[in-house]
Amino acid sequence: MSEQITSTQVRHTTPPPPADAAAAGISVFTVAVLLLGLQFTDAIPATSGLAFIPMLFVCGLTQLIVGAIAVKGGDHVIGLFFCTFGPFLLSFAALNVGLIHGWWPVPATDLAHVQGAFLIGWTAVLSLWLLLSVVLPLFFSLLLLLINGALWTLVGGIWNSNADLEKASGWLLLACAVGGGYFMASRWLKWEGLDVLPLGRALVRARHGDGAF
Numbered sequence: 001m002s003e004q005i006t007s008t009q010v011r012h013t014t015p016p017p018p019a020d021a022a023a024a025g026i027s028v029f030t031v032a033v034l035l036l037g038l039q040f041t042d043a044i045p046a047t048s049g050l051a052f053i054p055m056l057f058v059c060g061l062t063q064l065i066v067g068a069i070a071v072k073g074g075d076h077v078i079g080l081f082f083c084t085f086g087p088f089l090l091s092f093a094a095l096n097v098g099l100i101h102g103w104w105p106v107p108a109t110d111l112a113h114v115q116g117a118f119l120i121g122w123t124a125v126l127s128l129w130l131l132l133s134v135v136l137p138l139f140f141s142l143l144l145l146l147i148n149g150a151l152w153t154l155v156g157g158i159w160n161s162n163a164d165l166e167k168a169s170g171w172l173l174l175a176c177a178v179g180g181g182y183f184m185a186s187r188w189l190k191w192e193g194l195d196v197l198p199l200g201r202a203l204v205r206a207r208h209g210d211g212a213f
Contacts, residue, residue, distance in 0.1 A: 030180030040170025060089030138200030
């Protein structure tokens with residue numbers, strides 16, 4: 001009888017695992033950068049790129065929701081990232097759909113500069129997150145480095161009508177997708193008790209933590 005009471009008490013007192021907003025957000029992020037990478041590396045015909053627009057909307061909206069939930073739960077750093085990248089995907093999809101269908105009154109000669117200026121604005125913010133990521137596990141700094149490298153390369157390609165730079169940005173985006181896959185595998189295995197894919201320690205250790213994630 002005492003053993004039954006003890007096991008019952010254990011079942012009721014063991015807290016459930018905490019929600020993992022980062023895993024939810026990174027999984028959708030991986031899909032988004034994979035689709036963009038395939039498009040910019042010309043792995044799919046340029047005319048088929050519009051088929052990805054609805055998925056970009058879904059990815060952006062999902063990341064925005066995940067970010068808001070993370071902020072509400074006190075995970076402000078993760079929430080801030082997804083509340084930045086989610087709207088970026090939504091507005092990027094809306095910009096391209098609008099330009100293709102002529103919804104935005106932009107002369108054809110200015111299309112490259114409009115897209116370039118749009119990317120510069122968002123990438124500047126993500127570059128700030130890269131600088132601040134030194135207090136996070138090393139994985140996030142490397143992932144943000146790839147993201148910023150891809151987007152700044154894309155800016156150069158679009159602004160200068162350089163197809164080689166655009167293709168290079170696509171390969172960097174595919175590398176981001178690989179990083180996202182690594183993170184998801186790391187979290188999945190950790191949930192199962194196997195901490196075998198480390199995320200690394202922070203470059204700058206914060207006073208309130210040890211850099212572990």
